Amino acid sequence: MTAPTERAERADAARNRLRILDAARRLLAADGFAELSLDAVAKEAGVGVGTVYRRFQHRPGLVYALIEDNEARFQASFARYCATDGAPSARDRLRAFLHGMADLVEDNRALLLLAEASAPAGRYRSAPFRRHHEQILGMVAELAPGVDAAYLADLLLMPYTPGLFDFQRTERGWDVARIKRGLDTLIAGIAATAER
Structure with a gap:
């Protein structure tokens, strides 16, 4: 009972x-x-x-719980997108993922800055970072077989470093749409490599 x-x-x-x-x-x-x-x-x-x-x-425990919860919501949304009819291409999935990440970082900027300040290199050892890296690596390898997908995954994750993202938003005055356009340029470059 x-x-x-x-x-x-x-x-x-x-x-x-x-x-x-x-x-x-x-x-x-x-x-x-x-x-x-x-x-x-x-x-x-x-x-x-x-x-x-x-x-x-303590407060940092609550901060990390919020970050993890927001990550779970992001992953669920991306999984729904990938399951849509017509099976999105690797390029479309990569674009959706990177744009979604930009929105995720924008929505959680204060939390992520706090986490970065408490453990500057901690994000690189975190489960979300490893998961993002694996996901991007897989999409890049599918989009452009033969490229160094692991390196490109690191490169594509760099724009989401909280300090850099915040600097671009506050000091440079860039909006999220501009950041997404820059990511689109990187994706186009990777796709062009595959077309050669």
Whole structure:
């Protein structure tokens, strides 16, 4: 008879996690990162402070959970795109992936800058970076067999370095559309290599 209770607790914990992450997103959108505290998130989510601290321990834990949750949403959206009728080409998939990544970084810029500041090279060892690299590598290898797909995957991921992306957006004043056009130029160059 303990199994149903355990399932209910897991479902309740999952609901609380979603409530906490949604509350953190609302607070970030309204007040920015400087005002984000676990106490404020608990109040906004309508859960006890202990619930938030048990799950995330500290603010960086909450930040990484938000990043991981946003990554999962991005991956699900990309998988839906790839499953559409007509099977998109490697070039179309690569373009959709890179454009989606630009939107993901734009939407999470403050969180990613904080993560980069706390562990500057940490992103290169993170599961999302490895996953992105493998995905891009596969699409590049399909688009242009014989190129150094691993190197090109690194190159195509460089524009998403939070500090560089933020510099382009704030200091250079570039909009996300310009960044996407630059990525399109890189994709065209890779595709042209395959056509030779």
